Amino acid sequence: QVQLVESGGGLVQPGGSLGLSCKASGITFDDYAIGWFRQVPGKERGAVSCIGSSGGSGYFTDSMKARFRISRDNAKNTVYLQINNLKPEDTAVYYCGAALSALCSLSHRMYDYWGQGTQITVSS
DSSP: OOEEEEEOOEEEOTTOOEEEEEEEESSOGGGEEEEEEEEOTTSOOEEEEEEOTTSOEEESSHHHHHHEEEEEEGGGTEEEEEEOSOOGGGOEEEEEEEEEOSSOOSOGGGOSEEOOOEEEEEOO
């Protein structure tokens, strides 16, 4: 049974930082690209960042590239997303997805498995 479990969300003030984790089980983790997406009520799930099985990564916007850092530890079956200088517009549920691919994709349609999500709320 495939499971993706996100953790690390919470309430943070603008300008703060958070580190999210996505731990996978039930897959050969080394073969999978992992993507981070986020969703607010009433909107489609949007891309944040992804990392391929070989370590190549991508970010959806230049702002995310400047403030977000994605990494993976294959020994721990875990992908991390460090988010710095959080802004109120970063408030969302953050999901990780797994796609059987060496290359990462910023299209949520490419992902086969999803976690349950973790909430980030940025507010003073």
